[in-house]
Amino acid sequence: MTEADLRAAVPQVLAALVRRGADFAAAEDAVQDALVEGLRTWAADPPRDVRAWLVTVAWRRYLDAVRSDAARQRREDAPPEEPVEVTGRDDSLQLYFLCAHPSLTPSSAVALTLRAVGGLTTRQVAEAYLVPEATMAQRISRAKKTVSGVRLDAPGDVGTVLRTLYLVFNEGYSGDVDLVAEAVRLTRQLHRAYDHPEVAGLLALTLLHAARRPARFSSSGELVPLASQDRSLWDTRLIAEGVSLVQSALAQDRLGEYQAQAAIAALHCDAASAAETDWVQVVEWYDELVALTGSPVARLNRAVAVGEADGPRAGLAALALVDPGLPRWAAVAAHLHEKDGDLAQAAELYAEAARAATNAAERDHLHRQASRLAARSRAD
Template identity: 60%
Template sequence: MVDDPVRRLDEGALRALVPRVLAGLVRRGEDFDAAEDALQEALVEALRVWPEHPPRDPRAWLTTVATRRLVDARRSEAARLRREEATYAQPRGRATEEGDDTLFLLFCCCHPDLSPASQVALTLRAVGGLTTREIADAFYVPEATMAQRISRAKRTLRGRRLDQPGDLAVVLRVLYLVYTAGHAERVDLAAEAIRLARQLTLATDEPEARGLLALMLLNHARLPARIDTEGRIVTLDRQDRSLWDGREIAEGVRVLQSALAVQTDAAPPGRYQIEAAIAALHDDAMTAEETDWPQILAWYDDLVALSDDPVREHPAAVLARAIAVGHVLGGAAGLRETDRVREVIGERHRWHAVRGHLSELDGDLLAAGASYAEAARLATNVAEHEHLVRQAARVRATVRKGAS
């Protein structure tokens, strides 16, 4: 077990170092599973040795010790491993190399033969440096279940040469899944996804990578205002915007602008850049009333235009666009847009919740109350259920007050 060394040593520095060492081992042809096991043994040894004899170059030290463990396990390849050990013991401190290592390991963890759940789990384990228990806690599953999932993923990769260029789009999707997975008591997955996205932008100039980082930053900046002191959800239009993280918003805008600056008619902005632009417009409004809904609707038009069949391929984007339509053209127009995706989305709480909001915009509070109540009935998340119950009660109270 390496939980103790991860906690007792400088956690931030160690987590940044571990994937670089692991990437170096895997890049030179070591089996993924064996390399990680060797690195775990090196970390245990570091806990024993470093307090009294701290290394001058921690990365080289870990690489050397991990390599020795591999040598011990595979005597027949000792000569080759010893030759390579000298190379990997050399200090490498450039940010571009660190980014290259992270990108390489991300591609390994996002191998197309792995399921999305396995890609996310392996990314958090190998690249994020999280323990199996931390990942299990984050996804609310038993530690043994997560350990089996990670083991299966590593068995799937066993014997494959991990030296071919991967698909950056898959890596971005996995990071987005990590970001949207939520928060657990011990691990903030959103913050972890942002950290990994920063590393990814060190290794590629792809605008969509910066678009994803910007989207994460601009959304994460609103986190302090999303829950009130009693633990209740606060919708965007009712949030105390003074609680938003202005520094994070400014950084997100700068990252987004750098991505959009290189776009052309032949290579227009992709999904993450567009979603980041929408988030930036929300963050730019000092009050909900000042939100630039026409510009947001224009960006949503661009977003759905990325797909030949947005209703079936990206129904969530079409549903989000319906809200923008409601604010620009009226609630009734927005409600008509939701009809387009009802068959695809089905009877899900999100669809009814949007209908409730748009019915309020349209002035039909009876319909709004019914939609909120149905959304609450279908919601599986406790916080969302309670929020929707309060929404239904609020509009129904307004109706009763108006009738008296």
């Protein structure tokens, strides 16, 4: 029994305790204690029914905690453990809705989802976000208190859940927790529980991006942009699965932003090289995405696609309609100016983008681009 197997059981175990009347915050702590106990005692001989074992142990831990709290003395008379069915599809789904509650900030919703639904420890979540464990503990504690009084019987907003998972995915990976893989795992879980084209679209998007990850860094650790990646390193199995998912979702004719993004990712994955990408169709999908969301980031990425489809001058014209204060605006402008032959301007813009970059690998890449073009500009 692996740690991943245990974490996969967390949502239904936690929901079982909440359904019995446990306070969410205390129930979540009890489930975490049960997970630790399972990892410590099972070794190579796990119980026949893992989830039932976790529910039993977590419920005992919860009752122990309640009995130690005088203010909750009335709960001492809670019924003893009894067989619990942990197969209901709504259990996991409702926990997603709870952890993505609109009263939570995005960062708190993500942290609570990773802890309560993903089964990560506070330390793992903190390392993934490169913050002290105490800081993350406070963030998660506040989030749990916020949702403790929220009932699990109200319909949830799947859009908020998907936004939370999208944020998990966009964080990338660091520490000993791979958040890209975690986003894929959690979205797969949601996809099994909830039949919705946007859920399929987000799963397709995460799979298609995950498929390209083996080529994103060189052997020396340098960031490799999409156009320069060795596409033979891409995971064709994940690509096939992602393409199939997005095709099925689009066939339902209920287009949403994640389906549109997945369609764009599929076009990139379908091309043997950057030059062979169907850039005209990419632009069309970005038009759909902008119409759906009005997202400035979508407009920024559309300018790149227009520059490939219709030439750098057209791309720069599209970029002129985007707020220059947007992150990565200078990097996109640099790329388009380089394609247009203005190497000196491109070098300055790459240097500006490097100064604003918050990711070390991206910053180093932009510095290299600036130095390369500055040297070429001087040589000319």
